[in-house]
Amino acid sequence: MAPANSSAAAQRVIGFIRRTQAPRQSPPPACPPVKKYKSLTEIMAKARYAVVERDDYSDVLCDQCGSGERPDELLLCDKCDKGFHMKCVRPIVVRVPIGSWLCPKCSGEKRVRSFSQKKIIDFFQIQKCADLKNKCSSTQDAKKRKRRTSLILHKKRRRLLPFIPADNPSRRLKQMGSLASALTALHMEFSDDLTYSPEMAPRSANHADFENGGMQVLSREDIETLEHCRAMGRRGECSPLMVVYDSCEGYTVEADGPIKDMTFIAEYTGDVDYIKNRENDDCDSLMTLLLATDPAKSLVICPDKRGNIARFINGINNHTQEGRKKQNCKCVRYNVNGECRVFLVATRDISKGERLYYDYNGYEHEYPTHHFV
Structure with missing residues (x-):
């Protein structure tokens, strides 16, 4: 055992002598301290920022449609790090958000579910018929309308026709239910009337005499048709329309039954405000209500908080021939009992399943519509 121990001791001495006689070298550079993140969420956020800062977005896909096309419309959730197209999330994101953004699942927003019969009745405040007399009266009214329509056609006078539910x-x-779901997704309330408030524009501001050049007066027969359609709506007998969602156009409206030419589709409703207050508004559905001689008195309809199905009927690009071919409705403004009102009317026979389009500019050319479909 002694020689083995002596040999080991000799080896340790020789090693010490070599280390002391070797030239000194500078110590290796110290490694940068490793930053410890507080949580996994911070680590994921750091990884997301690294992805955002680069120019390659080819590997980012939309979690809804599975496509990586239109990268300028892809949003990354700050929590789950998933990608979403602005038009694929519910509700739709109109413009790129400033600051952090969370997808609907991470933000805790509930999905829009289908409405039950009771909820639909409560949502639209439908008035129930007390007995069969109301049904008989509505049938008699329909017959009267039919006879009146035949007289109108005989006289070759184009009058508004009531929709057929x-x-x-x-x-x-x-x-x-499709309309209620769309309104709920956009956090809107249903309203079949124009809404006035002191903060925006009072009802006294909506006077047809203020219109520059005057406004066409709605005839007595057409006013009766309008009131008949409103009465049907209060009973839950709505226009045969369905609100559907399209990945390209967003919410849009399809005919759920045949609609004849000159049929009343809907009245454009919402909050009434002065145009001067909405010059920088980003709402894509503002509608002219009154073009006054004094621009300060001009009014617009703003369906961003309240509205009806007219809010979802799409406008077409009136600068292209393809856009004109799609048009099957028109937007008209009338003087109704001294007030300005806006109506959507069918301009030709519309078949079931056909989408509704109207010329958003009309004859006024107040809005840039070159980006419309």
Whole structure:
């Protein structure tokens, strides 16, 4: 055992002598301290920023449609790090958000669910018929309208026609449910009337005499048609329309039954405000209500908080021939009992399943519509 121990001791001495006689070298550079993140969320956020700062977005896909196209419209959730197209999330994101953004799942927003029959009745405040007399009276009114329509055609005078609701009550509930879901997704309330408030524009500001050049007066027969359609709406007999969602156009409206030419589609409703207050508004559905001789008195309809199905009917690009071919409705402004009102009317026969389009500019050319479909 002694020689083995002596040999080991000799080896340690030789090693010490070599280390002391070797030339001194500068110590290796110290490694930068490793930053410890507080949580996994911070680590994911750091990784997300690294992805955002680079120019290659080819590996970012939309979690809804699975496509990586249109990278300028892709949003990255600050929590789950998933990508979403602005038009694929619910509700739709109109413009790129400033600062952090969370997808609907991470933000805790509830998904828009289908409405039950009771909820639809409450949502639209439908008035229930007390007995069969109301049904008989509505049938008699329809017959009178039909006779009056034949007289109008005989005289070759184009008058507004009332819409014909679906015969099946469950179908009407489905139509109203699609509208209720779309309004709820945009955090809007249903309103079939123009809304006035002191903060925006009072009702006294909506006077047809203020219109520059005057406004066409709605005839007595057409006013009766309008009131008849409003009465049907209060009973839950809605226009045969369905609100659907398209990945390109967003919410849009399809005919859920045949609609004849000159049929009343809907009145454009919402909050009434002065145009001067909405010059920088980013709402894409502002509608001219009054073009006054004094620009300070001009009014617009703003369906961003309240509105009806007219809010979802798409405008077409009136600068292209392809856009004109799609047009099957028109937007008209009338003097109704001294007030300005805006109506959407069919300009030709519309078949079931056909989408509704109207010329957003009309004859006024107040809005840039070159980006419309």
